[in-house]
Amino acid sequence: MIVPPAGSPAPAPESRHPQTxxxxxxxxxxxAVAVGIALVAVGSWRSGVSCxxxxxxxxxxxxxxxxxxxxxxxRVRRHRWFDVVVPLAxxxxxxxxxxxxxDQI
Incomplete structure (x- = not known):
């Protein structure tokens, strides 16, 4: 742990909000995914999976x-087409x- 010298100003707190x-x-x-998982958990699996x-x-x-x-x-991969095609499919x-x-009977 680095200790700042006495009398120096405290470092600025790190930003905790998205930058982009x-x-x-x-x-x-x-x-939205959390809402979908909650819907599946309460029994409305079609709505949850669709969400x-x-x-x-x-x-x-x-x-x-x-x-x-x-x-x-x-942005997960270097190529945009991969980041679009996989989640879309x-x-x-x-x-x-x-x-x-x-429906199962």
């Missing part, structure tokens, strides 16, 4: 329209499966 619009979007999407799928589709759209710097935490698959799986 992509970080803000990421936190909102994280909240999570829609969240992935929105994440893909956000990564598509934001540049590399503004994407923040939405996963989200669409989740929505389609939630809509087409028949």
């Amino acid at each position: 619009i992509g970080g803000v979007i990421y936190l909102c999407l994280l909240g 999570i799928g829609a969240t992935l589709v929105v994440a893909a759209g956000g990564r598509l329209v934001l540049n590399d710097h503004a994407a923040g935490m939405l 996963s989200g669409v698959a989740m929505i389609v499966l939630a809509a087409t799986i028949p």
Whole structure:
């Protein structure tokens, strides 16, 4: 631990908020996934899985329209196409499966 010399001003506290619009979007999407998981936990699994799928589709759209710097935490890989295609395909698959799986009797 580095101790500042006596009489020197205290260091500024670290920023604890997102630095980019992509970080803000990421936190909102994280909240939406939490809502989807809560819906699944209370028994409305179709709504919950659809919510999570829609969240992935929105994440893909956000990564598509934001540049590399503004994407923040939405930027996972070096190539934008990968960051768009994988969550888009996963989200669409989740929505389609939630809509087409028949009810169990």
